Each structure stands twice: as structure tokens, then as C-alpha cells.
Amino acid sequence: MEPVRAKVCGLTRAEDALAAERLGAWAVGFVFAPSKRRVTPEQAAAIGARLGPFVMRVGVFVDAPPDEVLAVARTARLGAVQLHGREPPEWAEALRRHLPVIKAVRLSGPPDPALLTYPADALLADGPRPGSGEAYDWGWLEPLADHPRLIVAGGLSPERLPELFARLCPYAVDVSSGVESAPGVKDEARLRAFLQRVRRGCG
Numbered sequence: 001m002e003p004v005r006a007k008v009c010g011l012t013r014a015e016d017a018l019a020a021e022r023l024g025a026w027a028v029g030f031v032f033a034p035s036k037r038r039v040t041p042e043q044a045a046a047i048g049a050r051l052g053p054f055v056m057r058v059g060v061f062v063d064a065p066p067d068e069v070l071a072v073a074r075t076a077r078l079g080a081v082q083l084h085g086r087e088p089p090e091w092a093e094a095l096r097r098h099l100p101v102i103k104a105v106r107l108s109g110p111p112d113p114a115l116l117t118y119p120a121d122a123l124l125a126d127g128p129r130p131g132s133g134e135a136y137d138w139g140w141l142e143p144l145a146d147h148p149r150l151i152v153a154g155g156l157s158p159e160r161l162p163e164l165f166a167r168l169c170p171y172a173v174d175v176s177s178g179v180e181s182a183p184g185v186k187d188e189a190r191l192r193a194f195l196q197r198v199r200r201g202c203g
């Protein structure tokens with residue numbers, strides 16, 4: 001059985017990042033765009049420095065030019081970047097010379113299948129308002145179903161994972177507000193329940 005990977009996003013506290021690592025997250029995410037969960041590159045570096053070498057540190061950006069993204073990535077010591085806006089493909093191409101790129105798409109209907117040709121190492125399907133916990137119709141993911149690295153995000157929670165896994169088996173899932181007690185503050189019990197369910201996989 002293929003594993004399902006998990007990214008825990010919107011981290012602002014070292015204790016939450018350490019809990020995510022201990023409970024089995026493959027990646028942690030830091031938001032550098034306007035958000036209640038926004039951190040500085042220095043804060044992300046300090047949190048990331050507490051983690052072991054096998055946890056991917058991902059930076060979330062919205063329409064930041066490549067030079068800016070790379071400067072933040074260097075300071076924050078990121079392993080990958082997530083582009084959450086309307087970044088042109090050339091920006092992703094420029095960034096991929098340095099780091100893996102995750103292209104996020106905000107869904108308010110089925111995506112344009114042309115998205116499959118966007119130059120990215122993985123695609124992330126999110127709801128219409130990132131970080132809001134707002135869900136969407138997973139039937140809309142049909143045009144992306146054959147993508148080898150589809151990350152499902154947007155309104156996920158421990159309660160919703162069984163239904164998701166009954167419908168599709170993504171490369172990875174990404175969660176932020178569904179495991180929080182307040183924006184940027186993770187709830188360890190919810191994090192544990194989420195990651196335990198992810199570890200059981202889609203079977």
C-alpha cells in the first residue's frame with residue numbers, strides 16, 4: 001500500500017512543529033504571505049532549526065517574485081516552496097532551478113486541465129479561501145486525478161479524512177485550520193488524530 005504523506009501548515013510555534021514531527025508529519029509549512037499565521041523568515045528558521053533532518057520545511061507564498069522567494073528561502077532554510085497565487089509558469093521555472101515547487105490552485109469549480117502542464121513538482125488543490133478551512137467538492141478533482149503528485153488541502157480535518165480516502169488516494173494531504181485551536185496554534189489531540197488516520201492510509 002502506498003503511503004499518504006502529510007504536511008501540517010501554518011506553523012507559528014516550535015512546540016507545534018515538534019509535535020507534528022513526533023506524530024509523523026512529512027512536512028511543515030510556514031506562511032510568508034499576509035495571513036493570521038504569517039511568520040518572518042527568521043522565525044521560520046528558528047522553528048525549523050528545532051526539527052530533525054527528515055522533515056521538509058515548506059514556505060507558502062502568494063504572488064511573490066522569484067528573487068524575493070529565494071531570499072526568504074535562504075534565510076528560512078526552506079526545502080521547498082508552495083506558490084499559492086497566480087504565479088506565471090516562468091516564475092516556477094526559475095524557482096525550480098533551486099528548489100522543488102508545489103503549485104497550489106484555489107478551487108471554486110473544476111480546475112482547468114491545462115494546470116497539468118504547469119511546471120511544478122506537485123500540485124496542491126485548495127479551497128477558494130486558503131487557510132479558512134473552507135471545503136469544496138472533491139468531485140472537482142477529477143481532471144487532476146492522474147497527476148502523480150496531487151496534494152489535497154482545503155478544509156481537511158480528522159473527521160473528514162475517512163470520506164476523502166474512500167473517494168481518492170492522494171499523494172499527500174495538507175492541513176492547517178482543521179487541527180487548530182486558534183489561528184496559528186495547533187491542537188495536539190486533533191493533530192494526533194489527523195496524523196494517525198493519515199498513517200493508516202487509504203486502504
Ligand SMILES: O=C(O)c1ccccc1N[C@@H]1O[C@H](COP(=O)(O)O)[C@@H](O)[C@H]1O
Binds near residue numbers: 060132154
Ligand atoms: O493559512 C493561511 O493563512 C494561508 C494564507 C495564504 C495562502 C495559503 C494559506 N494556507 C494554506 O491553505 C491550505 C489549507 O488550509 P486549511 O486546512 O483549509 O486551513 C494549506 O495548504 C495552507 O498552506
